[in-house]
Amino acid sequence: MGYYLKQLDREKFSLFLDHAAELSGRSRFSLLSDILKSVFMYNVSILEYFQFRFFELSKQERERWAGMGQMYEYQLKMNPRNSRHILDNKTLFYKHYGDFFIHQVADVEDLENNPELAESILSNPSGKLVFKVSDGKCGAQVKIMNCEGFDRQGLVTFMKENNFGLVEEFIEQHPEMNRLSPSAVNTVRVITQLDDRGEVDILGCRLRISVNSSVDNMAAGNLAAPIDETTGRVSGPAVYSDITKPEQEFHPVTNVKIPGFQVPFWDEVLAMVHEAALAHPQxxxxGWDVVVTDKGPGLIEGNHDWCKLLWQLPVKKGLKSQLMNYVKQ
Structure with a gap:
């Protein structure tokens, strides 16, 4: 509870509390009492109480949701601290999984030792660069700039002075993904799980959709929708993590219909994440973030602490039972 209170976005909490009181007809005191019980009974955070809509659910329904505490314990078991660092650090991820990238990426050492790579990144077709800190989360600490005005040494100096671990060419996403939302690169999140035989299972596929934002993360106010694993088609409306906002059948800016939207190169997406999941089986x-271009899919990053909101909210149900078999293995 102390951790949840320390991390609590109080402005969002107040907004959610008022909204839940209005929807449920319950007093704020009643909801606060229920939140306190739920944190301890179901191992969820304070905001998750609202995002999982516990104020509308029975005890049995609440038990189906995997909250922050549950996910922390699960992901620590699946991805131990002594091996997850290659996922936690963007520079290390690039070093270990670079074969799955479809775009050019470099750290400072690469730029200093390989002038040709620096020139190639600076002359990429988009004319833009993406700078990232090595330990950035949820789209934070990302800066997009034009290539114009940079040379190799200027690029190195800028990265050192601003503590950027990586520079990447700006990805030009597939025209269909751009038609859906052009404000950011819209990525596919595929969550893989290795079973006790070392075989790859898929826990879920989601499409992250930007809404007038330079990133596509739900935490930044964007949408997410479920994808049918078999077909690669979006299988339902998109949702926000903000409970005061309604689900969307059509993109609120481009008006493209979301259910039925076909993710391009779907077979290739699945084949790639299967191979990546086996690369470092420790x-x-x-949770893989995949970009789709007109040349095919590529990895952006892999997350050892993949988001339980992105996993569960788009399908509007708790998925904790999916994890239980793997805990017992």
């Missing part, structure tokens, strides 16, 4: 449960 990490058994990973």
């Amino acid at each position: 990490n058994r449960s990973i």
